[in-house]
Amino acid sequence: MRYVELRRHxxxxxxxxxxxxxxxxxxxxxxxxxxxxxAFMSTGAQRATQxxxxxxxxxxxxxxxxxxxxGLRSSVEDRWRAAxxxxxxxxxxxxxxxxxxxxxDHESRLMAFSLRRIVEALPEGGRALVVGHSPTNExxxxxxxxxxxxxxxxxxxxxxxxxxxxxxxxxxx
Numbered sequence: 001m002r003y004v005e006l007r008r009h010x011x012x013x014x015x016x017x018x019x020x021x022x023x024x025x026x027x028x029x030x031x032x033x034x035x036x037x038x039a040f041m042s043t044g045a046q047r048a049t050q051x052x053x054x055x056x057x058x059x060x061x062x063x064x065x066x067x068x069x070x071g072l073r074s075s076v077e078d079r080w081r082a083a084x085x086x087x088x089x090x091x092x093x094x095x096x097x098x099x100x101x102x103x104x105d106h107e108s109r110l111m112a113f114s115l116r117r118i119v120e121a122l123p124e125g126g127r128a129l130v131v132g133h134s135p136t137n138e139x140x141x142x143x144x145x146x147x148x149x150x151x152x153x154x155x156x157x158x159x160x161x162x163x164x165x166x167x168x169x170x171x172x173x
């Protein structure tokens with residue numbers, strides 16, 4: 001079995017964590033981690049990388065490199081924003097799919113490919129901590145595990161579990 005903790009970054013001000021976001025990331029570091037981690041990853045956005053740095057330090061694994069998972073970051077973020085706005089506040093991927101089915105289907109496949117590569121690079125029993133964004137985290141899970149997860153609030157996440165080539169998703173406690 002292999003595990004990926006897939007989290008959304010905490011509160012931000014532009015592309016940096018806000019003071020509240022830093023405090024929330026530190027709280028997650030104290031109360032919500034499951035080390036040791038074989039990998040720490042960020043989509044490459046500064047706010048995601050900043051959160052990974054806080055969590056990696058909290059896990060006492062500063063010697064583990066943070067790598068980029070740019071395939072979990074969309075190149076059509078404006079289109080996602082438009083679909084989310086049209087679908088309504090708090091919309092999940094199914095609601096966005098009704099607005100822009102090609103977007104959700106295509107991006108879910110692309111992001112699933114990237115998420116699968118992360119899982120496959122882990123050793124047996126290994127665990128990765130990945131910080132990204134919403135709704136692209138949810139799209140990656142949909143594409144790989146076939147499950148629609150509720151929209152992730154800032155700082156929240158899901159646990160993706162790979163077991164013999166099958167995937168399931170659980171809430172991240």
